[in-house]
Amino acid sequence: MELRNVKTFIKVAEMNSFSKAGESLGYAQSTVTLQMKQLEEELGVPLFERKGKRISLSQKGHEFLTYANKLVKYEAEAIQSISHMNEPSGELHIGILESLSVSEYINIIKEYMETYPDVSLIVKIATTLELMKMLEKGLLDIIILLDQKVFNSNWEVPFEKEERILFFCSPKHPMSNEHVYLSDLAKEKFILTEKGCNYRQVFEEFLAAQRLTANCLLDIGSTNTIIDYVKNGLGISLLPEFNLKENLKNHTINEILVTDCNILLYTQVIFNKNRWMSPAMKVFLSTISNYFDTLNYA
Structure with missing residues (x-):
């Protein structure tokens, strides 16, 4: 099995395309196609599912990708060890x-x-x-x-750290520094991160468990914009504590203490x-x- 073919396979898996992999590696598409054919013949299984011009890894292709990465890893480690190329670059x-x-x-x-x-x-x-x-x-x-x-x-x-997700509002908001229940919180207007954001998803799961929904005025993927809009009283929100420390310290925003919704995630x-x-x-x-x-x- 030629390592050159294995490396080409990894690149095709990354890009889901023979032509794009060829461009990246400096090969003609016909060369990539031939290399993948040789690899499939050696292994005796199809590595790709082909639907017209679109390709994706087959089940065996996904299995082989793990071994392909290991083969390239060991080659690189051997070269590094023998040649003493240890300087970060x-x-x-x-x-x-x-x-x-x-x-x-x-x-x-x-x-x-x-x-x-x-x-x-x-x-x-x-x-x-x-x-x-x-x-x-x-x-x-x-x-x-x-x-x-x-x-x-x-x-x-190798590293993880527990993080608190806090609900917060402007200092003038009636819930500022108050203990409230999720059912009361759900009546407020929210400025939230985009759908699919982990802490928003966990929050919505808490709401769903009580048959509640959030009234979302703005859905935006900018942490600083969310904090700025909440400061100006346009709504309330939730963000990781590490994003809010300075503003909480300066009292430009305050925490809302939600009794029945404690969200903990991990920086990993x-x-x-x-x-x-x-x-x-x-x-x-x-x-x-x-x-x-x-x-x-x-």
Whole structure:
């Protein structure tokens, strides 16, 4: 089995396209097609499902992808070990949620850039599901999520931290710093993050359990805009505590204490343990480790 063909397979799996994989690797589409045919003949199973011009991995293709990543990982580790190429360099692809990107967690990236200037960081801001799909396909090296605890046999979660999700309002709102029930809260006007956001989804599950719904005036994927609009009395909302610390400290917003709705999620750092860990990736995880140690002792 030629590693060149295995690497091409991984790229096709990432892009769901023979032609796009060929462009990325500098091959003609006919070369990619031939390589995939050779691989399928060697393995004796179809690796792709073909519907017209569209392709996707077959069940056996998904199974082989795990082994393909391991083969490339071991090759890279062998080259690194023999040639002593241990200095962090090249590109590192990081995925992060919008709410995390406007929090203290972004300091990790700043510190990394200052310490390792030879590494080119590419940061993708997207939703949890989008980031998970990109990690699975190999388009991202590391993702940083805020979610319920994530379990995947191919992934490793070296760091996690429990986070509180708070309801908040302007200081002039009658619920400011008050204890209320979810049934009363549901009568208010909400400014919420986009549908599919994890803490919004958990909130809506709490509501559904009591046969309630939220009156959403604005649905927007900008944490800072939500905080600004709530400050100005346009509605109430919920966000991670780490996004609200400064405003709560300055009393430009206040917490609403909801007796029967306690939402806890976890900031999690995740990578695919079957893929090669480059020197750039190793020191990024080391930087995160130091940062999490600082938070734990704060």
